[in-house]
Amino acid sequence: MIETVTKIDLPVDESLRIVKNRIQAGKGKRISIVTGTHGDELEGQAVCFEVGKRLREQPGCLNGTVDIYPALNPLGIDSITRGIPGFDLDMNRIFPGSEDGAMTEYMASRIVGDIAGSDVCIDIHASNIFLREIPQARINTHTAQQLVPMAEFLNLDFVWVHAAATVLESTLAHSLNSAGTPTLVVEMGVGMRITRDYCRQLADGIFCLMHRMGIWTGEVIAPKKPIISTDGQVQFINAAASGIFIPQVEHTTQVCRGDYIGDIVSPLTGIVVDRILSPCDGMVFTLREYPVVDEGSLIARILEV
Amino acid sequence: MKRKIIFELKSLYRDSFRVTGFLFGHGEKSACIVGALRGNEVQQLYTCSQLVKTLKRLEAEGRICDGKSILVVPSVNTYSMNIKKRFWPTDNTDINRMFPGYDLGETTQRIAAGLFEEIKDYKNGIQFASFYIPGVFVPHVRIMKTGYENVDMAREFGLPYIVLRQPRPYDTTTLNYNWQVWESHAFSVYAGTTDTINHDDVTLAVNAVLNFLRKEGIIRSSGFVHEGYIASVVAENELVNVQTGAAGIIDRFVQPGANVVRGDLLSRVLDPYDGSVRSEILSPTDGVVFFVQEEPLVYANASVYKIIRE
Numbered sequence: 001m002i003e004t005v006t007k008i009d010l011p012v013d014e015s016l017r018i019v020k021n022r023i024q025a026g027k028g029k030r031i032s033i034v035t036g037t038h039g040d041e042l043e044g045q046a047v048c049f050e051v052g053k054r055l056r057e058q059p060g061c062l063n064g065t066v067d068i069y070p071a072l073n074p075l076g077i078d079s080i081t082r083g084i085p086g087f088d089l090d091m092n093r094i095f096p097g098s099e100d101g102a103m104t105e106y107m108a109s110r111i112v113g114d115i116a117g118s119d120v121c122i123d124i125h126a127s128n129i130f131l132r133e134i135p136q137a138r139i140n141t142h143t144a145q146q147l148v149p150m151a152e153f154l155n156l157d158f159v160w161v162h163a164a165a166t167v168l169e170s171t172l173a174h175s176l177n178s179a180g181t182p183t184l185v186v187e188m189g190v191g192m193r194i195t196r197d198y199c200r201q202l203a204d205g206i207f208c209l210m211h212r213m214g215i216w217t218g219e220v221i222a223p224k225k226p227i228i229s230t231d232g233q234v235q236f237i238n239a240a241a242s243g244i245f246i247p248q249v250e251h252t253t254q255v256c257r258g259d260y261i262g263d264i265v266s267p268l269t270g271i272v273v274d275r276i277l278s279p280c281d282g283m284v285f286t287l288r289e290y291p292v293v294d295e296g297s298l299i300a301r302i303l304e305v
Numbered sequence: 306m307k308r309k310i311i312f313e314l315k316s317l318y319r320d321s322f323r324v325t326g327f328l329f330g331h332g333e334k335s336a337c338i339v340g341a342l343r344g345n346e347v348q349q350l351y352t353c354s355q356l357v358k359t360l361k362r363l364e365a366e367g368r369i370c371d372g373k374s375i376l377v378v379p380s381v382n383t384y385s386m387n388i389k390k391r392f393w394p395t396d397n398t399d400i401n402r403m404f405p406g407y408d409l410g411e412t413t414q415r416i417a418a419g420l421f422e423e424i425k426d427y428k429n430g431i432q433f434a435s436f437y438i439p440g441v442f443v444p445h446v447r448i449m450k451t452g453y454e455n456v457d458m459a460r461e462f463g464l465p466y467i468v469l470r471q472p473r474p475y476d477t478t479t480l481n482y483n484w485q486v487w488e489s490h491a492f493s494v495y496a497g498t499t500d501t502i503n504h505d506d507v508t509l510a511v512n513a514v515l516n517f518l519r520k521e522g523i524i525r526s527s528g529f530v531h532e533g534y535i536a537s538v539v540a541e542n543e544l545v546n547v548q549t550g551a552a553g554i555i556d557r558f559v560q561p562g563a564n565v566v567r568g569d570l571l572s573r574v575l576d577p578y579d580g581s582v583r584s585e586i587l588s589p590t591d592g593v594v595f596f597v598q599e600e601p602l603v604y605a606n607a608s609v610y611k612i613i614r615e
Contacts, residue, residue, distance in 0.1 A: 009552040011602040012577045086604075088391055089437065093475050100546070102438070102608040130396065169474035238409060242317045266317070294395055295314050296412035 005069070006110035008103055016075060018107065020114070021068045023055050028064025028215040029119040033206065035069070037091050037172060039076020039083070041126035043189040046199035051206055054218075064215025067118065072111055072172075080192070082128070096175035112175050119213060120150060121183040122206060123173050129191035130290040131298060132251050135198050137226070138185045140164050143177050148228060151184055153212050155205030155223040157252075158285055158303065161230050190289045229303055235280050237300045239264055239293040241273040251287040261300055264293060280304045306361050311378065312419030314412070322384050324420055329360045332372035335523045337427035337489075338514060339378045339420075339480065342401040343392065344385025345500040349433035352496065352510045353379035359511060360524075368525040375523060376427065381420055402475065404483040421483065429458075429521065430484035431514060434493040438608065439500070440598040443561045444509050446536070447493040449476060453485045456538060459492055461520040462513040463533015466595070466613070470541045492517075539613055544595060547610035550584035553577050555603045559610075563594045571610055574603060591615040 005018040035044025048070040071077050075085045083090050097108025127133045136158035137151040144161045151159045176183040189195040208223045210216035243264040255278040264274040286301035312324040340353035357377050384394050392399050398413045406418025445466035448454045459467045476482050484491035497506025516533055518524045553574040565588040572586040596611035
C-alpha cells in the first residue's frame with residue numbers, strides 16, 4: 001500500500017509528498033529500504049524496484065513488513081539536484097530534524113519518526129557523480145559490534161568500519177541508530193547512473209538479510225563474504241595537480257605498489273602533469289569517474305592487502 | 306599594508322585560484338578578519354574592502370599600535386563569486402564545513418587548511434558571516450558556546466545584540482568553531498544582507514570591528530566612530546521562531562528591529578493565483594523582530610521571522 005510519510009504544500013499549485021510502499025504479510029519483523037536522500041544518487045532506485053518486483057512475484061514468501069522509501073528528496077531527484085532544491089542544503093546533514101522547525105527540518109523529523117521502530121533499515125547511497133564505488137557498507141566504529149554481523153548478509157564486497165566524526169551525527173543513519181533502529185549505510189556505484197549488476201547484487205543481499213530475520217521464506221543465495229576493513233587499511237590518492245584524469249586501470253582492479261593508476265593531463269599543452277602510481281598493494285575500490293579534477297580531487301581509494 | 310597570497314591553486318583553464326590577505330602593522334598576530342567564505346557573500350566582501358580602506362588610512366597615520374598586526378582576508382572563495390555560485394564550483398562543497406582542513410585532502414579541505422594554517426594563531430578571529438536562509442538580521446555578534454567563548458569581549462563591538470549559539474554537529478567544521486578550539490577569541494559578525502549591499506550595515510560592521518580593535522589596544526582612536534550599543538545577550542535557542550502556516554506569496558509588514566506585541570500582524574500569505582489570503586502570521590509574543598526572511602515565495606512551515614522575546 002502506498003502511504004504518505006509527510007506532505008507539504010509548495011507555494012504554487014503543488015504538494016511535496018514523501019511516500020513509501022508498505023508491503024505487509026503476517027506479523028514478522030519490519031525492514032525499511034530507504035534511498036534518494038541525495039537527488040543525484042540513483043542506484044537505490046533500481047534496488048527498490050527489484051525488491052518490490054520480487055515481493056510482488058512471491059507474496060506468499062513474506063512474513064513481516066517491508067517498507068520501501070524510494071525518494072526521501074523527491075524534488076532533488078526530479079531536478080537532478082544533490083541537495084534539497086531551493087535551500088542548497090545537504091539533506092543528510094539535517095537529521096533528526098525538528099517537528100516545529102523549518103520545512104526541511106520538519107520533513108527530516110517526519111522521516112525519522114516514520115522509519116523509527118523498524119527492526120533494520122538499509123540506507124542506500126550511490127557515491128556522487130565524481131566517484132565509482134564497489135558495493136560496500138559504511139559503519140561507524142561505535143555501532144560496528146551490532147551492525148557488522150547484519151552487513152555480512154547483504155551480499156556486499158566490502159564493509160568499511162570507519163572512525164566516528166561529530167559532523168556525521170546529523171545523518172539519517174546516525175539519528176536512527178541513536179534512536180535504537182539499526183541502520184546500515186550502503187554505498188555503491190556512481191551518481192546519476194544505474195549499475196544493474198550492483199543493484200541486483202544488493203537486492204539479493206536484502207533478501208538474504210530478510211531470510212535471516214525470519215521474514216522471507218523464498219529462495220536466497222549464499223551471500224558473498226565481504227572484506228571487513230578499518231580506516232588504517234584504506235589508502236587515498238588525491239590529485240596532485242588540476243587537469244583531466246585519464247584512468248589506466250579498471251574499477252575493482254587488484255594493483256601492486258607502483259602500478260600505473262592513470263594520468264592527469266593538460267589537453268592544452270599535451271603534457272602529462274601528474275602520473276599516478278599506486279602507493280600500496282591492494283584493490284581499487286573507489287575510482288574517479290568524472291574526468292575534470294582540481295588539485296586535491298579524490299582519484300582513487302585502495303584497500304590495502 | 307602588505308598584500309600577500311595566502312593560498313594558491315592552479316586550474317586547468319581558469320586563472321589560478323588565490324586567497325589574498327592584507328596585512329597591517331607588525332609583530333603579535335592580534336586580529337584576523339575574514340570576509341566571504343561563500344560565493345554569494347557580497348556584503349561580507351564589500352565590508353572587508355571598506356575595512357581594508359580604513360586600516361590603510363589608519364596605518365598611514367601611525368594609528369596601528371606598536372607590536373600589533375591585523376590580517377584581513379576579504380574572500381576565500383573568489384572562484385564561486387566570479388560565477389555567481391554559493392559553494393565550490395566543481396563539487397558544490399562548502400569551505401565553511403571543511404575546517405580545520407587537511408592539506409592532503411580534497412580541494413576545499415586544502416583551501417581550508419591553507420587558510421587556517423595562516424590565521425589560526427591570531428589572538429582574535431572575526432568572520433563576517435551569513436545565514437543559509439536569505440534574509441536580514443538585526444546586526445549582532447554571534448559566538449559559539451564551546452567553553453572558550455568570551456561574552457565580555459563580544460560587547461566591545463558595540464553591536465546591539467550578542468547571540469550565544471549551542472554548537473550542533475555540523476558546526477564543528479566551521480571556521481568560528483575551530484578558531485575557538487585553537488584558542489583564538491572567535492566572533493561572527495552578522496550585519497544585514499548577503500548577496501546585496503546595504504551601505505548602512507556595512508558602515509555599522511566596519512565601525513564595530515574598529516571599536517573592537519581599539520578596545521583591545523590594537524589600534525589607536527579610530528576617528529569619528531560611534532561607541533555603539535550596550536549589547537543585550539540572547540541565547541539562540543530562546544529566539545521565537547515564527548513559521549508560515551501555508552505556502553504562497555508572502556506580504557510582509559515588519560522590518561528587522563521592529564518592536565511588536567503579541568497578536569500584531571506580521572505578514573499575510575497569499576494565494577499566488579488569485580491573491581486571496583491563505584494565512585495571517587501573527588506575532589506569538591511581545592518582542593523585537595530579529596530576523597526577517599526575504600524571499601517572496603514561501604513554503605509551508607518556513608521560518609520567516611525570529612523574534613527576541615521581551
